[in-house]
Amino acid sequence: MQAIRQERRLATLLFSDLTNSTALAAGLEPEQFVEVIEQIRAIAHRVIPAHGGDILRVDGDGMLCLFGYPDVHEDAGRRATEAALDMHAAMAAIAAVFGTSDLPLMLHSGIHAGMVLIREGDLVRGKYEVLGDATNVAARVCDAAAPGEILVSAETLGAERHFFTVAEARAIHPRGHQAPLECLAVTGRSGIARRFEARARAGLTPFQGRDAEWEAFTRWLAARRSRPAVLGLHGPAGIGKSRFLSRIAAHAAAAGWNVAPGYCEAYLSARPLQAFAQAAASLPGEPPAADTPEAVRAALLAGSQVLLVIDDWQWADDASRDFLADLLRDADPARLACVLASRESGFDFPGSGEAEVLALAPLGRDATLAAIEALLASPDPFVVDRIERASGGSPLLIEELCHAFATGTAAPDRDPRGAWFDQAVQSRFDRLERTDRDLLKLAAVIGHIVPGWLIESLHGARLDPAQLERLQEVDFLFPGDTPGTYRFKHGLTRDALYAGLGRDERRLLHAEVLAVIEAASAARGREALLDALAYHAVAAGRGATGLAYAIEAGDAALTAGALDRAQGHYLAALDLLGRLPTPEAQREAGWALLNKFGLACIVDPAPDQLAVLERLREVLAVYGQARNMQRAEYWLGLIAYGVGLGKRSVRHLEAALARAEASGREGDILLIRTKLAHSRFASGQVAAAAAQFEADLPRLAAATTRNEREVAAYAHAGFAFLNAQSGHHARAAALFAEADRILADPESAMNASILLYRSAALITQGSWEAAMAAAGAVIAVSHRSRARMQNRTARAQTAYARWRLTGDPQDAAALEAVAREFLTGSNSLQHVSMVFGWVTEAMVAVGDIPRARLYMGQVISRARIAGDRLGEAMGWRAMARAALAAGDEKRAARYLGFARRAAALRVSASEAAHNDMLAAELLAAQGNAAEAARLRDAATAAFARMEMPAFTSR
Incomplete structure (x- = not known):
């Protein structure tokens, strides 16, 4: 039997369907309905080829059209959208003849681009058979389109969306996809004719460099x-x-x-x-x-x-x-x-x-960073680093990545590529000579940085200077920064090329690369090649060999402090766990991976790490060993705490504690109890957390090993923050001093976490400049250690303290810009209610009440989901002030009641005093001056006892 020709390609798919076709078939005469269908098909056969597309299949009243194959168009998304607009416009003539008010004639269309397998077709399957998830997504986008609507995935258009007028973006949820897909409802043409004008609509990088x-x-x-x-x-x-x-x-x-x-x-x-x-x-x-x-x-x-x-x-x-x-x-x-x-x-x-x-050469690092800072308000340094690395100094990529991160369509830990970019890469790649394409495939399999000795060993000769010049000319491969290496102009370019390789072709190439590296490891040093050995062994599907390499490389990365790389290697090892020959080997490897992965995550926890730990718990649950299950619950509790899921963290840690107590593991019990105290405080169980800290801190103070000292110091700092939040600032200061004494190492990574607590406590006390100094130290350390949660929270602390000092609306805007970073869905949200409370207060002060309501909604959500109530009383007071300023005393009183309840739940004397200050203002506005004065004096006295200035909201 002759093999079917097939090709893996990035393509743009347009689905168009006749809206409400069943009712139309029933309401029209059969001959009329057939005439409608024939007219639609005639429109398609006129319009689709005119825009460079191909009609793949016509099924009754619907059709599937393909753009970008066999001729590659980097603007395939725009072509498909233009074609859909023309088809929808042409329907008006048919609707005028056959449509009625009860049975309007309209199309609805969906457009999406993605990687597909294109096979030669037949009478049943059409001109081509197109297989792949992108086809299903395009069909789902079409289904989601309203009558008469053209819905296009945003990643398909990229900057070319500005050639069109669009309604507000909305998200759809394709089956089998975790992340929602942002889609644009295209309503017409914008009148823009040039790509430069289209991109100028979104905002251009400044002219520099x-x-x-x-x-x-x-x-x-x-x-x-x-x-x-x-x-x-x-x-x-x-x-x-x-x-x-x-x-x-x-x-x-x-x-x-x-x-x-x-x-x-x-x-x-x-x-x-x-x-x-x-x-x-x-x-x-x-x-x-x-x-x-x-x-x-x-x-x-x-x-x-x-x-x-x-x-x-x-x-x-x-x-x-x-x-x-x-x-x-x-x-x-x-x-x-x-x-x-x-x-x-x-x-x-x-x-x-x-x-x-x-x-024109790519922008240098300084010009790139300046461009990013011009496009992003208060940029997250981790986002800046990623954009700088991914863009390769290309102004277009800088703009698109900045806009993606600013609008929330990309997150720091997600791939920022879009189909629009991959189409442009594929268009350039397909125009190359065969020898150049083969070399680039090999280079893409090797990685973003290509060692000269490796590609020359695989290529069979040194790279021809003329060939390298050609590849530079088309913006693919360049001499590397390190002598003897080559590099892709953009990491995203390499990723796009790699995505275009079929699975079997990838595996064969990875196997070839692996064989060369293994042969060279003795002479070139195994340690230097370990990452590459792990990567290529896993990608080549080498089972147990790949798993061993991945664990070894993860351990080396963990030792070196490259935690993100360590997580990647351990995750790759987990995917190969089932390839081990015996259940005992699988259990031991699962136990090792559980602890190694947990250690790699603890400094910078993220929500997706929980799913990995749950997979490991399932692997270990098969064997039913109490120690394994206790440790799995422990790590899940720690990471849940780290990402701000306080209630979930409490559940996991309580389960771990029960297993430890049942097994009599005394060394584990104290450690778990300490972590549980932090989680109970984070979930709003303030009294229980305080009691647990009080009971366990004396035993922790005698810590001797480095790990024990870090746990003890962090516990003292956590209890100090709890006391500061409750208004006991003298006790908090003593606990912070004890934390410093126990740690005795200001260079320890744990010191950043302690300083983060100290800065938050100083803000609670109204010590703005001291808080900024502590947060500034955290920012410097966290940037080096890649601890995103610490960095983001410290920047929010700095922005809030600065705004409290200056009252400048620009400082309020800077605070709000940092707060937006917590809304992307991929961040740690530990104690973030506090940040949302701050920004609610700032938005009320500058008169932006809609944004104040938005962030107050986040405060309420955090209280319900995680028990995080740190910003609740503050937020309700801010909303009460807004109501009072608007003359709505009844609403102000209701909001003040919510603030009082929140303060009581947190057992916070300082919040109660702030509430009394606001109550005095409300009483004064109601004409009860005597009671207002009495309450104000009582609040002032309470602040004095707590050694706090009687500061109020701005």
């Missing part, structure tokens, strides 16, 4: 009589050519030139000489009477000091290239000059001489 190129341009423009009449500007897609042209146009216009802009495009609707017709029409005076070559040429040559500025010259048709050559041959260089921007480096035109060429 181009000093040398800009100086070269200004010299060229000032020396028009003695220089070539053409300046070529080249660089890969997204490098900032259009931005550079925009600045060129502004500068030249200010210098007295008549700037005539135009652009070429790859879209099927592009006309011959399009760029020159646009340029001629933009000049002062009457535009050309027609777009004939003669009329356009006359208009361009008639002007004085005309600067042609043409973008995307790589898409110029032959007629345009010949036209420009003739134009430059006849023009006076002092009266007409031309700047072309192209992805290609060749700018040779007959009769014009050799063009002067400027190459």
Whole structure:
């Protein structure tokens, strides 16, 4: 039997269906319904090919169309959307004939791009058979579209969404997907014609990092009589050519030139000489009477000091290239000059001489960081690092990644690539020669950084300099920063290429790479190659060998403090656990992985780590050993506490404690009880937590080993924070001092956690400058240790304390920007109610009541879900102040009642005193001055006893 030809490709899929077809079939005469279907099919056969698409299958009143195959289009998402708009518009003519008010004729369409397997089809399966999850998702997007609606996944369009007008984004939940899919309802065309204009809508990186190129341009423009009449500007897609042209146009216009802009495009609707017709029409005076070559040429040559500025010259048709050559041959260089921007480096035109060429390189690190900071308010340093690494200095990627993170469509621990980016990569890749494609596949399998010796061993020879130059030209492979290495321009580019490889091809290539590395490990050092050995063994499907390598590499990363890398290796090992030959081997490996993975997560806990620990608990539950189950519950409790799931943490730790007590493991009991005290405080069980701390701290104070001292110091700091939150600041200060004495190592990673508690306690006391100093130390340490929760919370503490000092609305905005980072769904939310309470207060103070309600909703949610009530009383007081300012005393009184209840639940004297201060204001507003004065005096006295200033909300 002959094998079916198949190909793995990234493609864009358009599903369109006739809305309410069952009712239409019943309501129309059979002949009418058939005529409707035939008309829809005729529209599709006219519209889809006109936009470069293919109709794969027509099923009754629905159809599936494919864009980006066999011809690759980097704008396939835009093409599919344009086609859907034309089809929906054409339906109006059919609806006018056959539709009624009861039975309107409308389509609904869904568009999504993703990796699919394309196989040759037949009469049953259509022109091609397209298999893969992307097909199911596109169908689900179509199902979610309302009558007459075109719904497109946001990742399919990327920046090209700005070619269209869209309704507010909404999320759908495809079956089998954990994360929701953001979709855009496209309502029409925006009138934008150029990609640069589309991207400008979302916000552009500032013009920077181009000093040398800009100086070269200004010299060229000032020396028009003695220089070539053409300046070529080249660089890969997204490098900032259009931005550079925009600045060129502004500068030249200010210098007295008549700037005539135009652009070429790859879209099927592009006309011959399009760029020159646009340029001629933009000049002062009457535009050309027609777009004939003669009329356009006359208009361009008639002007004085005309600067042609043409973008995307790589898409110029032959007629345009010949036209420009003739134009430059006849023009006076002092009266007409031309700047072309192209992805290609060749700018040779007959009769014009050799063009002067400027190459735009990626932005350097400093310029990249400045661009990120300009696009992101109060940027998370971990997000900044990730964008800087992933973007490779490409302004387009910097913009898109910043916008994705700012809008919450990407998170620091998720892959920020979108289908729009992968389509652009695939488009460039498919135009390469076969030898170049094969080399890039091999390099993509090796990784982002490609050791020269490794690829040369696999390639069979040193890389040909001409080949490397070609791969740089198309923005793929470059000499590495370390001598003897190569690197992909963007890590995202490598990831896109790797995703395009089929499973079997990947495994074969990984196996080839593994064999070469194993052979070289003795000479080159096993330790240096350990990460690579683990990665390629796992990816090659080497079972027990891969698991052993992965655990060994994870251990090495854990020792080196590379915790994210250690987690990745241990997770890879877990996936191979079932390949071990005996149940005993699986149990021992599962026990080892449970403890190793827990240690790798504890410094920077994240919600997805809980699912991994649950998998390990299931593995170990098969064997029923009490020690294993106790430890599994212990790690689940610790990570649940770390991510802010206090109630869940209490359940796990109580289960672990019960198992430890039943087994008589005294050494474990004290440790679990200490962790349980923290979790009870985090879940709002303040009295129980305080009692447990009081009972266990004396035994903890005698700690001797490093681990015991760290546990004891953290427990003292946690109890100190509890006391500070309750208003017992003298006791809190003594406990913090004891924590410092026990730890006796300010360089310990645990010290950052203690300082985080200290800063929060100082904020509770109103010591703003001291709080900022403590939080600043946490920020520095947490950035080095990659502890995102600590870093984010410390930045929120700093922003709140600064706002309390200054009252500046910009400082309130900075606090709100940090608070937004907690809303992405992938962060630790430990004690985050406190942050949401702060920002609720700040938003009320600046008069942004809708945002205050948003964050108060988060405070309430945290109390219900996790028992985290740290910001509850503060938030309700802020909302009461807003109501009081609006003259709604009844609502203010109700909110104050909620604040009093929250303070009572937390057994907090300081919150009670703050509530009394607000109650005094409310009584004064109601005209009860005497009672207001009495309550204010009582609150002031309470603050004095707690050694606190009687500060109030702003």
